[in-house]
Amino acid sequence: MRVGEIVTAGVLALLSIYLMYKASANGIGYTRGSGPQGGFWPFWLSAGMLISTGFIALNWVRQVSPQSRSQEPVLDSFGLKTLLLVGGGIIGFVALIDIVSMYGAVAIFMLYYIKLLGQHSWRLTVPMVLLFPLGLFFFFEGLMQISMPTGMSFTDPVYNVLYDIIY
Amino acid sequence: MEILSLLGDGMLVAIQPLNLMLILIGVTLGLFIGAMPGLGSVNGVAILLPVTFLVPPGSAIIFLAAIYYGAMYGGAISSITLGIPGASTAVATTFDGRPLAMMGKARLALVAAAIGSFVGGTVANVLFTGFAPLLATVALSFGPPEIFALMLLAFATFVGLGGDDIAKTVFSICFGLVLATVGFDQVSGAPRLLLFDLSGFLGGISFLVLAIGVYGIGEMLWTLESTRGKITTTDAKMSVKGIVEDMGETARKGWKGTATGSFLGFFVGVLPAAGATPASLMSYAITKMLSKNKHEFGKGHVGGVAAPEAGNNSASTGSMLPMLTLGIPGSPTTAILLGGMVIWGLTPGPRLFVDEPDFVWGLIGSFYVSNIFALLVNICAIPLFIWMLRMPFTVLAPLIFVLSVVGGYAAMQDMFDIWLILAFGFGAFFLRKFDYPLAPAVLAIVLGPIAEPTLRQSLLLSSGDPSIFFTRPISMPIMVIAILLILMPAFKYLRPRRTSAAE
Structure with a gap:
């Protein structure tokens, strides 16, 4: 489980980066007169996902979650x-x-x-x-x-x- | 006194033999339509709308409103017995309803849902009768900043009070919100986030795809794996005495949730952009926040079933209010009802109460009668639902998988979505293994389509200045509470450190 926890966090971090990249295609800034661009909301939410995976990894290093301490296999x-x-x-x-x-x-x-x-x-x-x-x-x-x-x-x-x- | 007299007249209209029969048929049909995963009140009302041209307009809308009522009760049934929220309004019911069923307390969960729904509906009817014009005016004062603040509050309750890993909860909320943005940008109309350039994503990702994937496939796989196939859902016993005892337990443990859901649900339902789904989710979250036993929520707390059910039933009545008084539908179902009224030659709006008092008060009277019938039909049908749970799990499990796939297809009519359900299901299975809470993602994909446009409209109103949320009298306190709840985990984290430093 311990290895699985960090691998899952890594995969989710990559997914977050991919989503940030896709969202940026619609523009992530603010256009005067028409408000935030189409990618603004999903880009910053994906950034939030990426930051969260960073904290999950930090908790893994500190062995806070039960999964980060477990030596059981993910699937027996x-x-x-x-x-x-x-x-x-x-x-x-x-x-x-x-x-x-x-x-x-x-x-x-x-x-x-x-x-x-x-x-x-x-x-x-x-x-x-x-x-x-x-x-x-x-x-x-x-x-x-x-x-x-x-x-x-x-x-x-x-x-x-x-x-x-x-x- | 005048209102009571008008209501009395309306009741007399509602209990005419034809109307009474239509209410009974409507409530029963609605109950079973609502219980079927993938179908909700909107399907029932839309499909049966042509049938109503056979009867007078007053009876027609009474019939459709009865279907709406029945479906609101029925949504809880699949959430509790199968663990699949049949409609978005019943997502929150799954959080505690399913664990109760898994503990052999399905009867208690079903009774709590029925009682919560009944009380929610009754409170909403009383509020509707007494304060319809006033509340319609208050609801109109809710603009985009206020609605966004409410949405933020709903997310904040999950972050601030979730007993789960906070980082994983935040990830789950953000992920659900991002999924809600897939498809077309609602403002510019441009395609957005077409993942892996697959054209199937052009239609967006429906809440049902994620909910059925997570609960119908992922949760079921996890249950089969984690219990080693030894699942005990077969202990629920059926007896009249047991139902009476469950009513007592609901009254003792679920009254706070029922009260919260009844009042909050009605007000959220009245708001034009909201509806029964945010109402049920917020009722659940606020009930959990106010409970002394927060840790029991999500593991099978009666209040966790009664609150969302009271909330969604109350909101379904509340959403009728802007439709009748202002001509603004509060939910997709009321939009269809509104269309029906226009076809029947009625004009919803402030004049409706003056020009068509028989119609309006007959409809309001039918809300009361439908609510009583829905409770009776629901309680009478509990043995049928319990019987379903007595099946061996190796028969029940394939039924759940099949209903997930068939229900998913019925809702969207697209095989791409079925494959997406499987992808989410397998993904949810692995995330569940690592304790990622998935309910916030489902909450987020439901509320995302309300949150994003209101945020963008607010920023457009203020020329990009976010202080708009803190300068308006209604949005400001809601925002402050939401931010405090979001920061609560940080306070909790710092408090023991300060204490230990002081020592």
Whole structure:
């Protein structure tokens, strides 16, 4: 954790400098008649971020925060496994939206999480995988009239049937 | 006496069978729309506006106001049960509502939210009834310097009173404010801070993207990792006796927050540029500031739920005031209501109270009735929400992840924002590991779009002279309090040194 704390502060300091650079493109001064320029507010706030990271680094040197004294790893094997399985699953879910549609991706993600990660029975998994996306479809498309991505054209036959029900 | 007589007439209008039915439907619909992440009162009112052309104008606005009320109650539900603030007005409810749910006290949190909302709504209704024209005039005296001073005060309460690492808190606030500036410069219209030159940033970063990323993804990953997958949200028991006991506990521990939120929320709601979100955040911050048990806030304090809920409900009624009396909407939802009134042939403004007394007092009467219905529907629905929490976490967690993604898409209709939600979620997970407080960043991205234009307008008014904030009678005391709060950590730092030097 101790190394992680200073590395995080360093990364955030670099981010602050990048934001200051981007903000300066809009001008950071004051124009008579039109007030502060567009970059004025974000530039000085980014400078505030940079100064804050300086204090975080100072606290690290003085070992003030619990993280700056801790010798534990940032992620142990359980943490890494959780991040890969759960976080990876979420990334996969979002990546699938443009292919199998929002509701298709929801069904696949529910199957992955409830059956593979949660190791629940098929009796619980199947209704959740089928009914939850259907419920979302009727709520968003039918009641709220908000269209979600329908994926590639092979999903059209399914959506034609569903749209016939609500329209 | 004349006001009471008019209010009595208005109540009679509100309890006509058609209006009563519309109130019940509106409140129930609003409750579920508000509870869905990504959807808020503005969606419900906008989508159901065409439906109202089927009924008379008076009944139509009563229906829409009931949806608004219901959604304000409903926003707390996803904050407490899922840990995702469904709307910006419910961000502050997450701070203590979620920890209470994690401790198996979801029922208490839901009851505190309902009671806080009810009291906030009732106080606001009374203030609205008695002081509408007067308060509208006071609100108009708030110019850009006063509004900016209020925003600074909101940030200062987080810096001065945050128990967290001050440097990390300041970083978090500044980061949220910078994120709020991404997109187009509101004054010049020029593109600004297009990070990594990605065109997706042209539309700016919505508060929901950050809030869903932080709470729906980051916080969930952190919870799964830090509890080693052994999460105990399933202890909440459901019984009528339990609900009554929770009401008692809310009254004992949450009365200060409820009172603060009710009065402060109404006044902030009345201000044309503010609305229910700053009201709820400021109610939370001020309640924390005044509490003897500051350290309990953020870890599951009843007052931390009641205060923002009282604040946002009170403000939602307050924001109706400038709309009806001046024709100025105080929030996006009231802007749509205003549009509806114009379509129905009504002209909001000072003459409305004189020209259309039946309409105005019928609407005010419906506020009281809607508030009672919203409380009853909310309390009756608590078992349903508790049932959700009884699910195994390996079923609840994917539901939360899915609602985060689907709700995020529903709000913005852009896949770029979904990827941004994931980026913020993973970033929040790591920042959480190093104890960076993320609530101030969410607060800042909500208030940033109000703070920056008011600062720039103020400096423009004064030709760049910052003393404008200290020479106006309303902004000056607010600025002084804000600066003292910002300097408080330095005082705390110096005090023990002086003491030890004296010894």
